[in-house]
Amino acid sequence: MPASRPLVAILSLRTVQFAEPEALLENGIIGDTAEVRTILLPNHPVPGDFPPEIFGAAALIVWHNLIIDAAFIARLDNCRAIIRNGVGYDSVDIAAAAARGIPVCNVPDYGTSEVADHALALALALCRRLFPLDAEAKRLGWSIPDADRMRRLRTLTFGIVGLGRIGAAAAARAKAFGFRVIFFDPYVPPTAPQAAGLDRVGTLDELLGLSDVVSIHCPLTAETRGCIGAPELARMKPTAYLVNTARGDIVQKAPVFAALRAGRLAGAGLDVVENEPLRTAEEAATPHLIVTCHAAFCSVEGKVDMRTTSSKIARAAARGEPVWNKVN
Numbered sequence: 094m095p096a097s098r099p100l101v102a103i104l105s106l107r108t109v110q111f112a113e114p115e116a117l118l119e120n121g122i123i124g125d126t127a128e129v130r131t132i133l134l135p136n137h138p139v140p141g142d143f144p145p146e147i148f149g150a151a152a153l154i155v156w157h158n159l160i161i162d163a164a165f166i167a168r169l170d171n172c173r174a175i176i177r178n179g180v181g182y183d184s185v186d187i188a189a190a191a192a193r194g195i196p197v198c199n200v201p202d203y204g205t206s207e208v209a210d211h212a213l214a215l216a217l218a219l220c221r222r223l224f225p226l227d228a229e230a231k232r233l234g235w236s237i238p239d240a241d242r243m244r245r246l247r248t249l250t251f252g253i254v255g256l257g258r259i260g261a262a263a264a265a266r267a268k269a270f271g272f273r274v275i276f277f278d279p280y281v282p283p284t285a286p287q288a289a290g291l292d293r294v295g296t297l298d299e300l301l302g303l304s305d306v307v308s309i310h311c312p313l314t315a316e317t318r319g320c321i322g323a324p325e326l327a328r329m330k331p332t333a334y335l336v337n338t339a340r341g342d343i344v345q346k347a348p349v350f351a352a353l354r355a356g357r358l359a360g361a362g363l364d365v366v367e368n369e370p371l372r373t374a375e376e377a378a379t380p381h382l383i384v385t386c387h388a389a390f391c392s393v394e395g396k397v398d399m400r401t402t403s404s405k406i407a408r409a410a411a412r413g414e415p416v417w418n419k420v421n
Contacts, residue, residue, distance in 0.1 A: 099127040099151035099171075099411045106157050107133040111178075111396060118397065119154070122404035127151060127411040134159065152407040154178055155185070163189035174198055174410035176403045179390065180259075181340055183313040187421035198406050198418040202258060203399035204390035209262035211389035212338045213270070215362025216251070216306045218383060219334040220244045242332075242359065244305070247271030252304030254297065255311030255339065256281045263308055264291055275300060278311070301328040306336060313340035323348040326358060334360045338389040341365035350379045364389040 101123050103116055112118070114131045123129050134142055138159070147153065148168045154176045155161060161175060166189045175190055177199045187197045218224060222239040229238055237243075251272035253260045264274045268290065275292045277300040283293075294300045297320070301307060307329065311317050321335070322345040329335070335358060337344050346367035352358035360381035369387060371377050377384075406416050 100146065100149065101127045101129050101152045101154065101407045101411055102147040102150040103129065103131045103154045104147070104156060104159055105131060105133055106136055106159070108136055109157060111156060112400060118400045119404045119407075122401065123408045123411065126408050140164075152176065152410040154403050154407055158184040161185040161190075166190050166193055166195065169193065169195065173413065174406060174416045176200075176406050176410075178399055178403050180204070181313060182420050183340065183342075191421040196410075196416050196419045197421045198403075198416055199420055200399045200402045201418060203402060204392070204395040205258045205262050207392045207395050208259045208338050208389040209266055211364060211385070212259075212263045212308050212310070212336050212362075213266045215336045215338070215364070215383060215385070216267070216308065216334065217246075217270070219336070219360040219362050219381075220246060220249065220306070224383060249273070249305035250275060250303055252276070252294075252300040252307045254278070254300065254307065254309050256291075257310060257312075259338075260308075260310030261289070263310060264289065267306075267308075272306070275303060297325065298328055301325055302330075304333060305330065306334045309335075309337040309339045309343055311339060311343065313342055317343050319343070319345050321345060321349075323351075326352045329358060331357050332359050334358075334362065336362045337366075338364040341367045341369050341387075346376075350376060350382070353379050353381050 103119065114133065116129050116131050120129045132144060132147060149171045151171055152174045153172060156178045161184060163186045166186060172195050175185055175195060175197045177185060180199055180201050182197060182199045185197050190197045222243050225239045229236060249272055251267040251274045253264055253276040256276045256278040267274050275294050277294050277297050320343060326348055335349065344367065349361055353361060362383040364385045365387050371384060406418065409416050
């Protein structure tokens with residue numbers, strides 16, 4: 094690569110492209126500083142799928158959940174930043190990057206409203222039984238088959254696991270609908286939620302037992318991976334609903350589907366699933382299940398915000414300037 098013109102490489106899947114390959118927005122921000130090139134990859138790339146020039150890039154912008162592991166990072170010889178185009182960064186080995194002196198950055202605030210809105214939409218659809226009612230009406234019937242499951246929101250408790258940006262935004266929305274809102278997050282300072290009128294509980298088990306809706310908003314870490322499994326589901330009310338708009342691997346899929354089939358859980362609204370997407374017709378036929386396609390973050394406006402932020406960070410990296418939103 095010519096030393097006079099650094100490269101910013103955008104890594105994206107061929108099958109799920111959220112931006113045009115020409116990267117017009119990114120070029121508009123970075124183009125005076127560096128060459129911008131989009132690299133389209135198969136869904137499960139192997140080392141040979143990556144063109145060698147990207148390992149000399151000044152910055153990488155990474156879409157989706159592409160795995161950037163220690164072996165990949167060891168090949169980077171000029172990288173000043175790896176930027177995850179999104180909030181989550183569990184697909185990047187941040188320790189390996191730190192050991193090489195490479196900042197890993199995310200875009201934490203582009204889709205806060207969208208994901209919080211989506212979580213509430215799933216919760217409301219479950220509590221008010223929108224999809225069974227829709228199916229009944231479209232069968233040209235006019236009964237109310239799930240009348241005994243429909244709930245008055247202001248009598249219900251909305252439990253939030255993880256009170257970060259999105260969790261707090263979801264809490265505000267749930268309170269506006271009249272829910273009592275409780276949360277569990279051992280990393281939130283003791284006095285922070287008082288002004289918002291939220292009730293803290295001391296353990297995850299306590300939250301699960303009290304909640305009529307459990308909404309997941311924590312990051313995927315070694316601590317949270319698989320933290321909602323069969324024992325945790327057993328602590329929930331059989332009339333309760335589970336909502337996950339965070340990361341699929343936080344919630345164990347098989348126990349959730351088993352609980353729904355057995356009637357030990359009233360419903361689940363999942364924007365993300367473990368080992369996504371759904372893998373079998375049996376999974377898709379699980380009763381009282383709403384699944385959306387890891388789409389909670391999506392909006393025209395949010396995508397522009399995300400691409401703008403990641404481009405500004407990449408431009409700073411290419412210019413040798415300090416970067417921000419560092420997670421390592």
